[in-house]
Amino acid sequence: MERPAHDHLDALNTVRGGMPQDELLCDLADLFKIFGDTTRMKILFSLFEAELCVHEITALLGMTQSAISHQLKVLKDAHLIDSRREGKTMIYFLADDHVRSIIGQGYEHITEEDKPHEEDL
Amino acid sequence: MERPAHDHLDALNTVRGGMPQDELLCDLADLFKIFGDTTRMKILFSLFEAELCVHEITALLGMTQSAISHQLKVLKDAHLIDSRREGKTMIYFLADDHVRSIIGQGYEHITEEDKPHEEDL
DNA sequence: ATAATATATGAATAAAGAATCATATGAAAG
DNA sequence: CTTTCATATGATTCTTTATTCATATATTAT
Numbered sequence: 001m002e003r004p005a006h007d008h009l010d011a012l013n014t015v016r017g018g019m020p021q022d023e024l025l026c027d028l029a030d031l032f033k034i035f036g037d038t039t040r041m042k043i044l045f046s047l048f049e050a051e052l053c054v055h056e057i058t059a060l061l062g063m064t065q066s067a068i069s070h071q072l073k074v075l076k077d078a079h080l081i082d083s084r085r086e087g088k089t090m091i092y093f094l095a096d097d098h099v100r101s102i103i104g105q106g107y108e109h110i111t112e113e114d115k116p117h118e119e120d121l
Numbered sequence: 122m123e124r125p126a127h128d129h130l131d132a133l134n135t136v137r138g139g140m141p142q143d144e145l146l147c148d149l150a151d152l153f154k155i156f157g158d159t160t161r162m163k164i165l166f167s168l169f170e171a172e173l174c175v176h177e178i179t180a181l182l183g184m185t186q187s188a189i190s191h192q193l194k195v196l197k198d199a200h201l202i203d204s205r206r207e208g209k210t211m212i213y214f215l216a217d218d219h220v221r222s223i224i225g226q227g228y229e230h231i232t233e234e235d236k237p238h239e240e241d242l
Numbered sequence: 243a244t245a246a247t248a249t250a251t252g253a254a255t256a257a258a259g260a261a262t263c264a265t266a267t268g269a270a271a272g
Numbered sequence: 273c274t275t276t277c278a279t280a281t282g283a284t285t286c287t288t289t290a291t292t293c294a295t296a297t298a299t300t301a302t
Contacts, residue, residue, distance in 0.1 A: 011177055015170040019181075024231070025162050031227050033157030038150045045146065049136040054279055056132055067261050069280055088269050088278050098230040105226050106152050109219040110145070175249055188291055190250055209248045209299050
């Protein structure tokens with residue numbers, strides 16, 4: 001019987017060390033989950049360019065006001081965007097620049113992606 | 122009637138310029154969707170430390186082999202991980218370093234996050 | 243060939259989540 | 273204080289998706 005090319009016990013121990021706590025992993029997944037929706041992605045990209053009120057976003061995305069409000073709430077609860085009131089209207093804006101850099105990294109992966117990936121259907 | 126503090130037409134035009142194509146936004150959302158699951162996040166963190174075979178990952182996460190295989194497929198289809206065969210076992214490993222940097226950005230957002238966020242329940 | 247081990251996969255189930263509809267809240271104007 | 277404009281929210285519906293179960297494929301050993 002040959003020694004396995006791959007040392008199981010060793011690998012497992014190495015890995016357990018670097019693994020963050022379950023709660024942190026869960027929080028991380030929850031954060032990315034928020035970027036994982038086209039509507040929210042569009043909202044965020046919109047706010048990259050300018051502060052916007054709800055009905056502007058609604059018009060831009062061509063969706064119902066309710067759908068937009070629901071997603072704005074999701075984004076706000078995650079501290080990715082924030083809002084202030086201006087008379088009757090609510091102005092939404094990016095909470096901080098992490099949003100830009102997170103999306104930026106994803107953007108790079110998708111575009112740069114060494115291009116030999118047309119086999120994906 | 123006062124001029125609105127917020128110039129709607131102007132804002133909308135500014136924004137339409139910087140908005141990527143629908144398909145790209147969709148691809149981006151799909152990419153982040155993949156990070157938006159605890160199981161997949163754990164698999165990726167595991168592979169940060171070492172190349173691993175399926176049953177090692179299964180053991181590490183304490184889940185069924187089937188569940189792991191299904192998620193490995195998702196990750197592989199997205200070109201986030203890749204695999205090679207070594208005898209009977211399949212060894213999985215990170216496809217490139219984008220994975221690390223994308224997760225890294227998210228990690229920062231969660232940890233750095235100026236800390237005044239205990240009101241979230 | 244057959245058995246044993248390692249992994250993959252299809253179908254079904256169950257749970258999460260996005261959009262819709264109807265309605266509620268909140269600010270300002272008449 | 274009633275109406276109007278802007279936004280928020282609860283409940284329901286429909287879709288997506290993660291896991292499980294059973295089974296299929298692939299590699300090696302007997």
